[in-house]
Amino acid sequence: MNQNDLRNIIIDKARIKYIDSGITKNITEALKNYLENDATEEEQIPLFISKPEIYRLKERLKINRPRCEECNSELQMEENVRDFAGKGYATAWICKCGRIEYSENTVKEWLEILNENR
Numbered sequence: 001m002n003q004n005d006l007r008n009i010i011i012d013k014a015r016i017k018y019i020d021s022g023i024t025k026n027i028t029e030a031l032k033n034y035l036e037n038d039a040t041e042e043e044q045i046p047l048f049i050s051k052p053e054i055y056r057l058k059e060r061l062k063i064n065r066p067r068c069e070e071c072n073s074e075l076q077m078e079e080n081v082r083d084f085a086g087k088g089y090a091t092a093w094i095c096k097c098g099r100i101e102y103s104e105n106t107v108k109e110w111l112e113i114l115n116e117n118r
């Protein structure tokens with residue numbers, strides 16, 4: 001299954017759950033709800049990223065992930081994140097220990113930064 005197929009399936013699921021049930025009439029809103037409440041990690045990738053270039057960047061980024069300052073685990077990158085106050089960020093590094101570092105840097109900028117630091 002390619003990314004477009006998966007994306008269409010996700011849109012269908014979001015439509016059934018949030019539009020057909022009457023919760024919203026807006027597909028963007030439905031997708032946002034689906035993403036926040038229902039999407040698996042596998043499903044989140046095509047929802048966040050429509051450009052294959054960004055997907056490739058993320059794959060490359062996985063190799064160079066920074067580690068958590070507190071517990072030394074490898075951090076996970078999330079895109080289009082909101083903090084608890086509702087402020088939006090381009091990216092955030094999230095650790096399994098609960099530490100989150102929000103950033104204005106895009107995935108592409110992070111890749112450049114991390115490659116420079118190698």
Ligand SMILES: [Zn+2]
Pocket residue numbers: 068069070071072073095096097098099
């Ligand atoms: Zn940690």
